[in-house]
Amino acid sequence: MKAPPPSSPAIDPNNHEGPFIIETQGLSKSFGSQRSLNEVTLQVPPGTIGLLGPNGAGKSTLIKCLLNLEKASAGSAKVLGVDIRTSNRASRQRIGYSPEQDSHVSNMVGCEYVTYAGQLSGMPFHIARQRAHEILDLVGMGQERYRKVDTYSTGMRQRVKLAQALVHDPDLVFLDEPTNGLDPVGREHILRLIGALRKELGTSVVMSSHLLRDIERVCDQVIIIGNGRLIEHASLAELKNRHQRIIELTPSSQAERFYSTITEAGRNVVRLSNGKLRVDSDADSIEWILELMQTHRLPPAEIVLNPDALHEMFVKTIAAADGKHS
Amino acid sequence: MENILDLSRWRECPRGLLYRIWVIARNGLQFELRTRLFRWLLAASWFWGVSIAVLCLLFNQSFTTDSWLQNLGTHFGPRIGAALTASKAIVLLFPDVWIGGFFTLILRAHSVLALLFSLVALTALVPRLITRDRASNALTLYLSRPLTSMDYLLGKFGVIVGILGLLWSAPLVLGWILSMAFAPDRDFVAYSLPPLLRALTFNAIALVSISCLALGVSACSRSSRNAVLLWVGLWMILGTVANSPKTPTLLRLSSFSYDLTEVRTGLFQTESVLRAVADIPLLPSEVVEKLNQSAKRSDAPNFKNALCALALMCVVSSVAFFRKLRAE
Numbered sequence: 001m002k003a004p005p006p007s008s009p010a011i012d013p014n015n016h017e018g019p020f021i022i023e024t025q026g027l028s029k030s031f032g033s034q035r036s037l038n039e040v041t042l043q044v045p046p047g048t049i050g051l052l053g054p055n056g057a058g059k060s061t062l063i064k065c066l067l068n069l070e071k072a073s074a075g076s077a078k079v080l081g082v083d084i085r086t087s088n089r090a091s092r093q094r095i096g097y098s099p100e101q102d103s104h105v106s107n108m109v110g111c112e113y114v115t116y117a118g119q120l121s122g123m124p125f126h127i128a129r130q131r132a133h134e135i136l137d138l139v140g141m142g143q144e145r146y147r148k149v150d151t152y153s154t155g156m157r158q159r160v161k162l163a164q165a166l167v168h169d170p171d172l173v174f175l176d177e178p179t180n181g182l183d184p185v186g187r188e189h190i191l192r193l194i195g196a197l198r199k200e201l202g203t204s205v206v207m208s209s210h211l212l213r214d215i216e217r218v219c220d221q222v223i224i225i226g227n228g229r230l231i232e233h234a235s236l237a238e239l240k241n242r243h244q245r246i247i248e249l250t251p252s253s254q255a256e257r258f259y260s261t262i263t264e265a266g267r268n269v270v271r272l273s274n275g276k277l278r279v280d281s282d283a284d285s286i287e288w289i290l291e292l293m294q295t296h297r298l299p300p301a302e303i304v305l306n307p308d309a310l311h312e313m314f315v316k317t318i319a320a321a322d323g324k325h326s
Numbered sequence: 327m328e329n330i331l332d333l334s335r336w337r338e339c340p341r342g343l344l345y346r347i348w349v350i351a352r353n354g355l356q357f358e359l360r361t362r363l364f365r366w367l368l369a370a371s372w373f374w375g376v377s378i379a380v381l382c383l384l385f386n387q388s389f390t391t392d393s394w395l396q397n398l399g400t401h402f403g404p405r406i407g408a409a410l411t412a413s414k415a416i417v418l419l420f421p422d423v424w425i426g427g428f429f430t431l432i433l434r435a436h437s438v439l440a441l442l443f444s445l446v447a448l449t450a451l452v453p454r455l456i457t458r459d460r461a462s463n464a465l466t467l468y469l470s471r472p473l474t475s476m477d478y479l480l481g482k483f484g485v486i487v488g489i490l491g492l493l494w495s496a497p498l499v500l501g502w503i504l505s506m507a508f509a510p511d512r513d514f515v516a517y518s519l520p521p522l523l524r525a526l527t528f529n530a531i532a533l534v535s536i537s538c539l540a541l542g543v544s545a546c547s548r549s550s551r552n553a554v555l556l557w558v559g560l561w562m563i564l565g566t567v568a569n570s571p572k573t574p575t576l577l578r579l580s581s582f583s584y585d586l587t588e589v590r591t592g593l594f595q596t597e598s599v600l601r602a603v604a605d606i607p608l609l610p611s612e613v614v615e616k617l618n619q620s621a622k623r624s625d626a627p628n629f630k631n632a633l634c635a636l637a638l639m640c641v642v643s644s645v646a647f648f649r650k651l652r653a654e
Contacts, residue, residue, distance in 0.1 A: 067470050089472040093340060097470040103463040106454075107357065119349040120471040122340025134333040150462075164467065169336040201335075 019081060021046050021172050021204045022066060027075035029061050029228075036061040038228040039075065044206075048198045050215030050236075051208040052314055053225035059208045060100060062225065063174045067097055080171055093121070096165035100176035100208075102157050110145035110152070111136060114163045121168035128167065135163040140189050154181030162190065166197075173197065175207045179214055187214075194218050216310045226318050239313050240306060245281040247289060248272075250302040261296050262289075281305075346473055350481025354454065355488040363450050367443045367493060374439055375497025378432055382505030385428055386514060388414065420606055425517035427599040433498070433525040434594045440494040441532060441586065445561055447489055448540050452557045453550035455482050455541060456651070461548045465651065475651045479541065486537040495529050498522075521594070528593045532586055535636040539582055542643025545650040575628065582639055585632035592629030597621040 022044040029037040036058045053059045064070040066077055068084050068091065077084045082091040105113055111132050118128030136145045139159040144152065149160060158181055165173050178194065179187045195218040197203040209215055215222065222239055224232040232239070251258045258277055262269045268280040279289070286303050293301070358364050388410065399410040417424040459465050468478050502522050506515055543560065547553040561583055567573055568581035578584050597620075603609075604617035626632075 069466065069469055088474060089343070089477075092470060093472045095470070097466070099463070099466050099470075101463055101466075103466045105353075105464045105467065106458040106462050116349070116353060117467060117471070120346055120468065120473060122342070122346060122472065123336060124341065127336060127338075131334065131336060138333060168340075 019046075020044055020078075022077070022079055022206070024066075024077040025075055027062070027065060027077050028073050029058075029065055029070060030073045036228050037065060037072070040225070040228075040230045041075075042223070042230060042233060044221070044223070044233070046198075046202075046204045047221050048195065048205045048219045049207065049221045049223060050219035051206055051223050051225065052212070052215060053231075054318060055210075057225045058228040059225055060176055061228075063097070063176060063206065063208065067092060067095065067174065094168075094171040096168065096170035096173040098158075098161040098165040098173070098175045098178055100180070103161065104149040104157070106150060107148060109148050110141060110156075110160050110163075113149050113160065114145075114167050117164035118167040123168055131167050131169070132163070135166050136160075138166075138193060139163045140186065155183060155186050158182055159186070159190070162193075166203075169201075170203060172204045172206070175205060177209055178207060179209065179211060191218055212308070212310045212314060222310070224314060224317050232317050236310070239310065242313070245283065246306055247279045247281050247286060248304045248307045249277040249279060249289070250275070250304075251277070251299060252301060253299045257296070258298060258301065261292060261298065265292055340472075343472075343477060346471070347477055347481045347484060350468075350478065351484025351488060354482065354485030357454060358447075358451055358485070358489060361450060364447055364489075367447050371440060371443045371493045371497050374436060375501040376504075378436055378498070378501030379504035381432060382429070382501070382518075383508050386505065386509050388417075416606070416608075421513045422517050423599075423602045423606060425514055426521060427603055429518040429521040430524070430594055430596060430599050433502075433521050434590065434596060436498055436501070437494075437525055437528055437532075437590055437594075440498065440529075441590075443493045444490050444532070444536065445583075447493055448486070448536065449554060449557055449561075451485070451489060452540050452544045453553045455485065455544035456647075457544050457547050457550055457553040460545070460650070461550075475648060478651065479647065482541055482544075483537050486540060487533065490529070490533050490536070494533075495526070498525060498529065524593045524595075528590050531589055531593075531633075531636065535582060535586070535640055538640035538643040538647075542646040545647040575631070579628065579631055579635040582636065585635045585639075588626045588628045588632035589636065591624060592626035592632070597624040600624060 020043045022042055024040050024042045027037055027040045027042075028035065038058075040058075040062060051059050051062070061070060065072045066079050066084065068088055072085075079091050080094055082093075084091040105116065108116065111129070114132035114136060115125070115128045118131055119125060123131065133145075136159075139162050141156065141159050141163065144156055145160075149157070152160065158178065162175070162178060165175065175194065179190055182190060191214060194205055194207060197205050198220075205218075207215065207219060216236065219236055221235050222232065223230065249258060255275060255277065259269055259271065262277070262279055270278040272278055281288075286305055289303065292298070400407040459468070465478070469475065499522075502518065506518070509515060539560065540557070543557045544553055547556060560581075564581040565583035568578040568584035600617045600621035604614045604621070609617075
């Protein structure tokens with residue numbers, strides 16, 4: 001049986017009425033006196049969700065608590081509608097997890113390892129083996145699959161970790177820093193794959209990453225965590241709408257003419273140290289600047305709308321949260 | 327956009343918990359079977375199992391009318407022939423003592439050797455149980471699946487059961503079945519069954535206690551070398567100290583190899599076998615005295631304490647195991 005046709009429009013988390021893939025109520029986790037998660041209450045609809053936060057914010061702890069790898073100190077949580085406390089095993093039946101750190105069984109070759117992971121989720125051997133080879137093809141593992149995992153490079157280990165998380169065809173996958181250690185081609189490949197999981201298979205993805213561009217590229221929702229608290233949960237589109245619209249211009253020549261023309265048009269322009277121009281915009285469109293360039297016969301320029309919008313939004317949100325809780 | 331995920335879907339009902347535990351156990355066993363040391367041990371223990379069958383067959387044939395052994399005896403002259411006939415008569419007069427005694431000694435000897443083979447095999451296996459899973463963060467792989475740490479424990483326990491089953495229980499039972507297949511009458515089955523049951527009971531006690539200890543030791547370290555050193559220290563060094571008669575009882579009981587020796591002695595009740603043989607009339611008084619002396623030496627004064635010590639070790643090992651067993 002092949003994958004179903006795409007049918008997964010982006011969902012606005014604030015206007016969604018269920019079912020939710022993750023529901024938490026006052027979820028807290030303490031390690032001694034330190035509180036890693038502080039009463040996190042969430043309702044996450046299906047989609048591709050980016051989990052953001054500075055180092056030590058509690059992203060990995062949240063994922064581990066949802067998987068019952070760490071026992072929550074307080075609060076409750078449901079994953080795919082199953083309570084993680086009352087139905088410990090069942091809550092992980094249709095979940096995949098690719099941890100941040102290396103995780104493999106020593107002395108196993110790649111395809112054996114992925115097959116074994118499938119069997120541990122209850123797949124019969126022959127189906128697990130077939131799926132293992134298909135998934136290893138998808139993540140871009142060639143003949144390396146017949147080598148021991150202990151001998152793999154960082155990039156290969158990332159791929160095989162992703163493969164073991166997907167082998168049992170889960171409904172929800174937690175990916176903790178899935179592009180760490182990948183070369184640009186490998187990163188591109190894996191990001192395409194992650195993006196396609198929701199669109200083509202209907203598999204929801206929760207992806208924790210420090211690389212905001214990766215999140216921006218594949219995710220439709222963002223959860224921001226800081227100091228163990230939930231700071232923000234919104235769709236990426238909504239976050240961008242809240243952000244001040246900016247256009248970044250890289251003129252091929254005549255940068256001064258660009259500057260004066262845009263300033264005369266009544267826009268606020270800032271010269272950046274790298275020669276680029278940063279222009280305030282009032283719409284999510286670059287039509288007006290194209291018209292301006294045509295009218296004044298300006299030379300071609302590279303135009304980027306809302307560059308690093310997520311990054312700025314992230315930094316502002318974290319700063320605001322720090323100010324609020326300090 | 328073209329579909330990039332061209333793969334089969336799996337929407338069947340997943341197999342149950344027992345299957346997943348079985349997968350862990352089978353995988354561990356497969357790895358063990360690939361090692362040369364284990365293959366050698368397997369060959370040696372099965373050779374010993376077949377040897378039991380051969381020895382018992384020789385014993386059985388000694389008491390069969392017109393058996394080849396008796397016929398062979400007559401070839402060495404009338405004296406040997408008469409001795410064989412006389413011994414046959416004694417056995418037929420006291421079948422419980424002779425058959426039960428013979429099997430007790432044979433199966434006890436088997437348990438000594440099988441325990442040694444199992445401990446050697448476990449020395450190589452201990453790092454592969456949990457230590458390496460901890461070192462390579464494989465616990466995350468297990469515990470992020472629909473498995474709990476108890477399921478993981480049962481899977482690893484299954485590996486040890488498989489190892490000890492192949493090295494110990496299976497050759498023992500097979501040897502007994504083969505020897506009974508050629509038994510001249512049902513007395514042999516009836517009188518050899520109690521020693522077999524005692525051997526299997528000891529096998530089960532050793533299996534549970536050694537498994538718990540091996541799992542506990544394996545969980546305590548993230549380095550294979552440390553795990554092996556700890557295991558060898560508990561087995562050999564503490565065992566050697568405990569064997570010294572001057573060692574205080576409490577210290578002796580802290581050695582699992584001493585405890586297992588005590589339990590084996592207590593279970594097989596060799597002293598009752600020797601006393602029963604000594605009670606047989608017509609035996610020379612020197613032989614009777616020596617048998618009685620041996621019976622005194624075969625006593626297990628710390629049998630119950632040894633059982634309690636083993637139980638305590640199981641509890642401590644389980645606590646160590648569950649404290650260390652968490653995804654990192």
